[in-house]
Amino acid sequence: MENGESRAIAIANNKGGVGKTSISINLADRLAKRGHDVLVIDTDPSGNLTEGVGLKDAFQNGTHFGQFLDDDEDEDVGFSDIIVPGEETGLPFDVMPSHEDLAHYQTRIDSKRMSMTWMDEQIVQPLLEQVYDFIVIDTEASPDSLWMDSAIYAAGNVIVPLDDGGESVSGFEMLRDRQIDPIRKHRDVDILALVPNETSNNNELRELIEILEEQYPEYTPSFARIERFDDSVGPGIRDRIQIKRAWKDGIPLSEYEPDHEMIERFDVLADIAERGGVDG
Numbered sequence: 618m619e620n621g622e623s624r625a626i627a628i629a630n631n632k633g634g635v636g637k638t639s640i641s642i643n644l645a646d647r648l649a650k651r652g653h654d655v656l657v658i659d660t661d662p663s664g665n666l667t668e669g670v671g672l673k674d675a676f677q678n679g680t681h682f683g684q685f686l687d688d689d690e691d692e693d694v695g696f697s698d699i700i701v702p703g704e705e706t707g708l709p710f711d712v713m714p715s716h717e718d719l720a721h722y723q724t725r726i727d728s729k730r731m732s733m734t735w736m737d738e739q740i741v742q743p744l745l746e747q748v749y750d751f752i753v754i755d756t757e758a759s760p761d762s763l764w765m766d767s768a769i770y771a772a773g774n775v776i777v778p779l780d781d782g783g784e785s786v787s788g789f790e791m792l793r794d795r796q797i798d799p800i801r802k803h804r805d806v807d808i809l810a811l812v813p814n815e816t817s818n819n820n821e822l823r824e825l826i827e828i829l830e831e832q833y834p835e836y837t838p839s840f841a842r843i844e845r846f847d848d849s850v851g852p853g854i855r856d857r858i859q860i861k862r863a864w865k866d867g868i869p870l871s872e873y874e875p876d877h878e879m880i881e882r883f884d885v886l887a888d889i890a891e892r893g894g895v896d897g
């Protein structure tokens with residue numbers, strides 16, 4: 618990459634419906650529109666992102682990255698068998714789809730004790746820098762998911778979407794203490810940002826933003842600072858029907874509505890991804 622470092626980033630939170638998949642798609646979109654080569658990996662066995670972007674057939678019938686774990690010589694699987702290029706989907710980034718069999722493959726990695734390092738060695742190391750400037754890894758909401766541990770290990774960088782209220786910070790702290798910190802015994806993992814998502818101005822949001830302001834300013838993007846309550850828009854990635862509709866259509870917000878006011882907030886996340894943190 619010409620300017621700056623390449624980076625893999627896991628989008629993680631043990632709660633479902635907080636915006637992991639939306640943020641994965643829109644962050645990848647903003648990075649790609651800056652001219653970076655971007656891959657999105659869907660490691661969620663429910664395949665939300667994969668099906669969302671129109672790859673239902675790959676989800677049910679395709680070759681998948683779990684097959685890298687197969688020993689069978691005759692089943693030699695390469696990246697070109699798995700990665701769906703942007704030209705095929707019309708998306709500005711490539712996708713490594715999820716597959717309905719991945720839940721079953723997870724047990725298999727467990728039993729092989731290939732554990733956390735597997736995704737790093739087999740996928741991220743060969744692809745990051747050589748092929749892609751950024752790899753965005755969407756994860757499932759599950760504290761027991763080895764896919765998620767592998768994704769965090771492989772990425773070495775995490776963005777955590779949060780929903781309203783102080784308890785979402787406790788959720789982040791649990792993720793940090795129980796999953797990220799143990800991985801940090803083996804490799805550095807940077808928390809790039811905590812991202813309040815689907816926000817509207819209410820007491821729960823105020824409570825969340827105040828905690829972030831006090832305890833985690835180093836992880837708080839500019840658009841989620843407390844002074845944003847004085848703006849007409851308000852802090853966080855706001856609850857916007859267009860974000861939901863873009864998701865439903867399997868496209869980034871910028872393609873659904875090119876002038877939408879939330880695009881610049883996803884651009885702030887792209888800045889953070891490029892710099893490696895809120896303050897660089």
Ligand SMILES: Nc1ncnc2c1ncn2[C@@H]1O[C@H](COP(=O)(O)OP(=O)(O)O)[C@@H](O)[C@H]1O
Nearest residue numbers: 633634635636637638639815855856857861864
């Ligand atoms: N900022 C937002 N405004 C409106 N709807 C949103 C927003 N973020 C996410 N959603 C919607 O909420 C639902 C869950 O989001 P999703 O990204 O799938 O979460 P997760 O991947 O964490 O389960 C989806 O229907 C999505 O379109």
Ligand SMILES: [Mg+2]
Nearest residue numbers: 637638661665
């Ligand atoms: Mg999801």
